[in-house]
């Protein structure tokens with residue numbers, strides 16, 4: 001990103017490459033994210049809107 | 058400032074999630090028309106419901122092509138009328154008020170659920186589908202008989218509704 005910061009950042013960040021790749025954490029968070037989205041879809045669209053007598057006014 | 062690629066991904070997904078949640082609520086309001094119980098109703102004198110033209114005689118009445126209004130009174134420890142009989146595949150507006158203390162009005166297993174405050178009229182409009190029988194419970198503690206306070210909502214076919222029209226009016 002910022003050229004200036006990179007210059008001050010020290011050797012470990014030179015070149016902008018990602019040396020620290022917590023792929024396990026990324027995967028785990030990805031799974032959490034998917035659960036969250038699926039749960040929301042289920043709770044709102046299936047359980048809530050799918051019930052009888054939706055209040056419309 | 059250096060931002061790790063995963064952090065950017067995380068930020069992007071967070072924004073997507075927020076937009077999706079807002080989008081869902083917007084969809085609910087615009088698509089299926091989900092609404093909240095408003096506080097715009099005129100107040101009533103809870104001590105004189107007998108003289109109120111809407112609540113002196115709890116009932117269901119037809120007000121349009123396929124539109125019905127139900128006037129329901131809750132009191133310790135029942136709902137009136139019981140059962141509330143409405144036709145299937147119609148739009149029903151329930152006006153619910155209390156004669157004494159705060160009660161709840163929950164049509165079990167459905168989204169029709171509101172608080173009933175003496176002096177206030179809770180108005181909820183619902184669309185009925187197929188004929189069905191629902192229970193109604195009071196979900197606000199209202200006294201010694203709270204646990205036995207229940208009502209019934211019967212959604213009956215149009216023809217059955219017309220047949221019993223004489224006695225429910």
Ligand SMILES: [Cu+2]
Pocket residue numbers: 132133134159160161195196197198199203206
């Ligand atoms: Cu009650």
